[in-house]
Amino acid sequence: xxxxxxxxxxxxxxxxxxxxxxxxxxxxxxxxxxxxxxxxxxxxxxxxxxxxxxxxxxxxxxxxxxxxxxxxxxxxxxxxxxxxxxxxxxxxxxxxxxxxxxxxxxxxxxxxxxxxxxxxxxxxxxxxxxxxxxxxxxxxxxxxxxxxxxxxxxxxxxxxxxxxxxxxxxxxxxxxxxxxxxxxxxxxxxxxxxxxxxxxxxxxxxxxxxxxxxxxxxxxxxxxxxxxxxxxxxxxxxxxxxxxxxxxxxxxxxxxxxxxxxxxxxxxxxxxxxxxxxxxxxxxxxxxxxxxxxxxxx
Amino acid sequence: xxxxxxxxxxxxxxxxxxxxxxxxxxxxxxxxxxxxxxxxxxxxxxxxxxxxxxxxxxxxxxxxxxxxxxxxxxxxxxxxxxxxxxxxxxxxxxxxxxxxxxxxxxxxxxxxxxxxxxxxxxxxxxxxxxxxxxxxxxxxxxxxxxxxxxxxxxxxxxxxxxxxxxxxxxxxxxxxxxxxxxxxxxxxxxxxxxxxxxxxxxxxxxxxxxxxxxxxxxxxxxxxxxxxxxxxxxxxxxxxxxxxxxxxxxxxxxxxxxxxxxxxxxxxxxxxxxxxxxxxxxxxxxxxxxxxxxxxxxxxxxxxxxxxxxxxxxxxxxxxxxxxxxxxxxxxxxxxxxxxxxxxxxxxxxxxxxxxxxxxxxxxxxxxxxxxxxxxxxxxxxxxxxxxxxxxxxxxxxxxxxxxxxxxxxxxxxxxxxxxxxxxxxxxxxxxxxxxxxxxxxxxxxxxxxxxxxxxxxxxxxxxxxxxxxxxxxxxxxxxxxxxxxxxxxxxxxxxxxxxxxxxxxxxxxxxxxxxxxx
Numbered sequence: 001x002x003x004x005x006x007x008x009x010x011x012x013x014x015x016x017x018x019x020x021x022x023x024x025x026x027x028x029x030x031x032x033x034x035x036x037x038x039x040x041x042x043x044x045x046x047x048x049x050x051x052x053x054x055x056x057x058x059x060x061x062x063x064x065x066x067x068x069x070x071x072x073x074x075x076x077x078x079x080x081x082x083x084x085x086x087x088x089x090x091x092x093x094x095x096x097x098x099x100x101x102x103x104x105x106x107x108x109x110x111x112x113x114x115x116x117x118x119x120x121x122x123x124x125x126x127x128x129x130x131x132x133x134x135x136x137x138x139x140x141x142x143x144x145x146x147x148x149x150x151x152x153x154x155x156x157x158x159x160x161x162x163x164x165x166x167x168x169x170x171x172x173x174x175x176x177x178x179x180x181x182x183x184x185x186x187x188x189x190x191x192x193x194x195x196x197x198x199x200x201x202x203x204x205x206x207x208x209x210x211x212x213x214x215x216x217x218x219x220x221x222x223x224x225x226x227x228x229x230x231x232x233x234x235x236x237x238x239x240x241x242x243x244x245x246x247x248x249x250x251x252x253x254x255x256x257x258x259x260x261x262x263x264x265x266x267x268x269x270x271x272x273x274x275x276x277x278x279x280x281x282x283x284x285x286x287x288x289x290x291x292x293x294x295x296x297x298x
Numbered sequence: 299x300x301x302x303x304x305x306x307x308x309x310x311x312x313x314x315x316x317x318x319x320x321x322x323x324x325x326x327x328x329x330x331x332x333x334x335x336x337x338x339x340x341x342x343x344x345x346x347x348x349x350x351x352x353x354x355x356x357x358x359x360x361x362x363x364x365x366x367x368x369x370x371x372x373x374x375x376x377x378x379x380x381x382x383x384x385x386x387x388x389x390x391x392x393x394x395x396x397x398x399x400x401x402x403x404x405x406x407x408x409x410x411x412x413x414x415x416x417x418x419x420x421x422x423x424x425x426x427x428x429x430x431x432x433x434x435x436x437x438x439x440x441x442x443x444x445x446x447x448x449x450x451x452x453x454x455x456x457x458x459x460x461x462x463x464x465x466x467x468x469x470x471x472x473x474x475x476x477x478x479x480x481x482x483x484x485x486x487x488x489x490x491x492x493x494x495x496x497x498x499x500x501x502x503x504x505x506x507x508x509x510x511x512x513x514x515x516x517x518x519x520x521x522x523x524x525x526x527x528x529x530x531x532x533x534x535x536x537x538x539x540x541x542x543x544x545x546x547x548x549x550x551x552x553x554x555x556x557x558x559x560x561x562x563x564x565x566x567x568x569x570x571x572x573x574x575x576x577x578x579x580x581x582x583x584x585x586x587x588x589x590x591x592x593x594x595x596x597x598x599x600x601x602x603x604x605x606x607x608x609x610x611x612x613x614x615x616x617x618x619x620x621x622x623x624x625x626x627x628x629x630x631x632x633x634x635x636x637x638x639x640x641x642x643x644x645x646x647x648x649x650x651x652x653x654x655x656x657x658x659x660x661x662x663x664x665x666x667x668x669x670x671x672x673x674x675x676x677x678x679x680x681x682x683x684x685x686x687x688x689x690x691x692x693x694x695x696x697x698x699x700x701x702x703x704x705x706x707x708x709x710x711x712x713x714x715x716x717x718x719x720x721x722x723x724x725x726x727x728x729x730x731x732x733x734x735x736x737x738x739x740x741x742x743x744x745x746x747x748x749x750x751x752x753x754x755x756x757x758x759x760x761x762x763x764x765x766x767x768x769x770x771x772x773x774x775x776x777x778x779x780x781x782x783x784x785x786x787x788x789x790x791x792x793x794x795x796x797x798x799x800x801x802x803x804x805x806x807x808x809x810x811x812x813x814x815x816x817x
Contacts, residue, residue, distance in 0.1 A: 063672045065670050067603045084547075084662060084666060085666050085669050085670070157685075240660065245669060246669055246672065258526075258527075259527035259549075259662045260528075260549050
């Protein structure tokens with residue numbers, strides 16, 4: 001976290017770094033939306049990690065059916081009611097967050113390093129490397145992500161893994177574009193020139209001088225992305241091309257619950273709100289982070 | 299002079315229509331897309347819904363499974379049951395006004411056999427290209443190559459096309475397939491008005507229909523393709539929907555029954571619901587594994603809670619009264635039996651046994667059955683992978699042994715009013731490779747019994763063979779026999795005339811319906 005507050009050209013001493021961090025935190029705290037976002041994200045993460053302990057009916061996440069209790073409305077016993085085969089919707093939502101976060105970690109874990117690397121190369125070297133990388137990026141940017149993901153998962157067989165691969169294949173380009181722009185601006189900075197004159201290798205300049213100065217941009221982008229990845233993953237599952245039953249996936253839950261609207265509203269509305277919750281959290285946090293880091297970066 | 303007559307007729311029709319005020323339109327949802335409307339290629343339930351309204355056969359079937367006249371007003375069979383003579387109605391015309399003649403019938407049969415899809419498999423070894431002749435403009439003679447006792451029951455599936463229009467549109471010897479794929483060349487009670495594949499099909503009434511029209515006929519039909527329960531309910535609530543498909547979830551029927559406009563019509567059927575098990579691939583190639591799956595099936599929950607139906611003890615529903623083996627025991631749910639059977643199988647003791655289980659994606663009751671099966675099967679030692687697939691994909695994977703899943707949820711109703719339809723289409727090796735034969739049974743004893751029953755004309759002897767055949771199939775356990783479907787439609791109270799017909803979707807012939815609320 002403290003790295004984020006690094007001023008560009010110098011290695012600051014401990015106290016100024018600490019001061020910058022505190023100033024940032026102060027700003028962050030004064031932004032109620034950002035704090036709300038942080039709280040939401042923490043709640044989602046806790047729900048996902050703690051699902052086996054927090055869920056009143058952990059078996060509902062697996063191959064459990066109880067036709068005697070189908071379509072029960074929300075009650076103390078079933079906070080979010082039960083679904084069409086009698087599973088506890090609340091427990092499935094908690095486990096659903098696991099699937100959503102797994103998706104986020106997988107997709108961003110694959111696509112961000114890849115996208116960032118390409119962005120660094122294109123921005124730093126320029127010339128034909130830039131042309132090749134950026135034109136390919138432009139092509140990918142021109143394809144609507146959801147449509148492409150649908151095509152890919154339909155061509156492979158629909159599953160959570162294939163859904164994750166499909167989304168990853170479409171996510172790197174945004175990072176490439178962003179980092180390219182940033183690096184393009186940074187590459188003639190004095191500290192880069194200085195490093196060059198000092199005889200530093202390209203690898204050193206790219207990863208030790210330029211990359212740290214992109215971290216703030218990346219972290220804001222990643223936070224904002226997390227919400228969108230959840231949304232697109234839920235979209236795929238809603239259309240039946242993501243996680244397959246009985247995986248407790250929020251999008252799948254909304255889709256199958258929608259069959260029983262409006263009478264048994266809790267089966268689709270509550271998982272839908274759970275998706276909203278997570279996306280809202282990541283977006284507010286991302287916005288807050290951007291406000292915070294913009295100040296420090298500039 | 300003739301043209302003037304037609305003009306007057308047309309004017310008369312317009313005037314009559316105007317007097318009857320607004321035309322009645324029936325909007326109904328279908329849960330699968332119309333794959334084709336070419337009567338020589340139709341195989342599935344949804345396809346026949348269109349075909350039975352657009353085309354006429356020589357004869358048709360009523361609600362009791364009895365053969366009734368249609369384009370043919372009478373017929374007779376030779377004493378040895380190898381020659382059938384049909385006498386055509388003189389006044390029948392195609393939608394373009396051309397009369398229906400014996401030549402059209404001859405051409406339609408030739409076309410069916412040449413294209414070799416749809417119901418043509420029924421006539422292999424029974425009819426050849428020259429088996430059907432026209433002895434005059436209104437008399438057709440079928441010379442069978444061998445005795446085929448269910449022959450008359452299969453004739454309703456031979457739909458007659460307008461041979462002149464088809465021949466005028468033949469491209470590269472394709473028997474007009476490209477043209478007939480989206481043009482209606484029939485003489486049926488309704489004409490194709492528009493068809494947007496995957497979303498809707500509209501038909502309009504054929505005024506000059508040979509059988510005439512009764513009081514308050516349905517003028518327009520609109521089939522809306524959706525299996526989404528919420529869409530069906532909102533269409534019903536908005537007043538747009540007249541009739542639901544028979545494949546809605548329980549909750550939808552309940553919701554519609556609460557709207558004052560609808561009533562729920564329920565009738566027993568000859569359609570059975572099976573878990574079809576691929577008997578050629580591991581692990582369902584092992585009889586004990588199949589028996590274990592049958593034991594692990596919770597029939598009562600499926601039949602009472604998930605999808606209402608009557609008990610099914612074997613491959614044949616009880617509607618085929620005289621041929622039904624009533625000594626078969628109703629299957630029961632018993633996890634211990636499943637464990638015992640599994641222990642006897644060749645796959646026992648090697649950890650969880652992987653099993654692929656497929657159902658129609660989007661059909662919520664099929665998913666519920668899948669989840670129930672997975673839950674119970676995993677208790678006895680299977681590892682089940684649920685693979686929902688769209689219907690057209692299921693028909694595709696059913697064409698090869700290797701791509702056919704271990705277990706698939708399939709409805710099958712008689713294609714023609716004879717037990718032969720249930721046995722031949724599902725279990726005979728000559729009929730393998732379709733969605734209705736995903737068992738890949740390929741059993742010589744079964745094949746022989748089906749052939750023997752076809753070759754006898756003595757009903758008692760036939761019944762004896764069919765009863766033995768039911769026992770043989772139950773012992774081989776190629777299916778878990780889930781239930782006999784009760785057909786249920788929520789329909790507008792004004793729509794009357796619905797009767798279940800034990801052949802494909804012939805109950806969707808809207809010539810039999812009327813709108814009794816007046817205008």
